[in-house]
Amino acid sequence: MFKTIGKRKAGLLAVTAAASMMVSSLVNADPYKPYKGETLVVNFPAHPHYDAVMKVLPEFEKETGIKVEVDQLQYLAMRQKQTLELTKRKGDYDLIAYVVFSKADYVSEDQIEPLARFFMDPKLADPNYDPDDLIDGYVQNIGVAGGKKGYLPGPTGSFFGIPFGSETSVLGYRKDIFDKHGLKAPTNYKELLDVTCKIQKLEPGMAGLASRGKSGHQTSHAFLLHLAPLGGRIFDDNWNPTINSPEAIQAANALKTILDCGPEGGTSFGFAEAKNAFLQGKAAMYLDTTVIAGEVSDPEKSKVVGKVAWAKHPKGVRYASQTGGFGIAIPKNAQNKKAAFLLMQWLTSKETDKKIALAGGNPSRFSTHQDPDVVKKFPQMAIFGEALKDADPDWRPIIPPWGQINTELGTNLSKAMTGEISVEEALNKTNNTVKNIMKKEGYYTFN
DSSP: OOOOOSTTTSSOHHHHHHHHHTTTTOOOSOTTGGGTTOEEEEEEESSHHHHHHHHHHHHHHHHHOOEEEEEEEOHHHHHHHHHHHTTSSSOSOSEEEEEHHHHHHHHHTTOBOOSHHHHTOTTTOOTTOOGGGBOHHHIIIIIEESSGGGTSOSTTOEEOOEEEEEEOEEEEEEHHHHHHTTOOOOOBHHHHHHHHHHHHHHSTTOEEEEOOOOTTHHHHHHHHHHHTTTTOOSBOTTSOBOTTSHHHHHHHHHHHHHHHTSSTTGGGOOHHHHHHHHHTTSEEEEEEEGGGHHHHTOTTTOSOTTOEEEEEOOBSSSOOBOOEEEEEEOBTTOSOHHHHHHHHHHHTSHHHHHHHHHTTOOOOBHHHHHOHHHHHHOTHHHHHHHHHTTBOTTSSOOSTTHHHHHHHHHHHHHHHHTTSSOHHHHHHHHHHHHHHHHHHTTTTTTO
């Protein structure tokens, strides 16, 4: 059972309790012995975090005698493959990586295992696992289902997956440009929007902030980045859409200002285009996922090596950065579930999380972000760890109809960003459509 108990303490209560009871009972010297010789097949995305994981995996095989075969695919191909695999009576995968909005689909279709029984087994669960150290916003976002709103912690919640490759939104900014003009990194939205449009005047040929703006889910993503810190939500607690609220209008107008003062062609930018505009020195700021940090420091991909500093996502009425990245889960139709749990636990342990971070991955633990060895090699990790304390597990609703809603929101907002319609018209239209979607999906059955 889960309940919300405040920042850094919400989430794995059942796991913590089970682990504490197992301290005295876990005495066997080699928990992996019964599974030596087994071969696990795992499905991971082609992603910088998982590239780092691949460097560390041989240590698991050497330590445990369990073999691991990795099917590493581009994200969309991975998602399509999982859609087929998880419906089989006997699946080929023992462990899968997934993005957060797949959680609603996999749990509602009963396709991934609840993890409580594994953490309750003293022959499997490591009493030194320390689940409280996992980034709790991601424990809630990636792992919990069945609680508040169906996808957040609460008395009825259960735990299905563990964060593995946590990302959040941070502000990257050109320290050399800011120092040159006596500017400070913006800490709130007023400062952010002011400096975004000031940069063009101070540095001819350079834009303010590189942002996604392409029609569809890219524009929706950019809007959501600003909605949560400015105090908005997609729904109220009764599933009434609030997409045209004053806070949502403010967030959409903030995005329009950013695009208007951003790089040329920003309304056609997806993630790659926005990222590359910053890497190529065409924009003074970048506000999106932490995953860009590795490329910022890569001279083969970046013209701004050594010129970038990092800050937390600026505050609106609150601090609220995005929750993105991946988690790992055990399919219901997996053939080697206990061994798969041992691999899951090993990969997300403190020791391995540090090793993966040093190899260039995204840590899933607070302690790793503050580890002296990690911070020495990657100084930005200390700031990223602070930003992750603000990670908002409810920055977007994780419900099965979200795909439809996301497309509708992004399509209408894109028209507002290009001036085809007003912001208010775009959000009113979306709000009405989403109300009908939710009615059709049965969200007002008990109203």
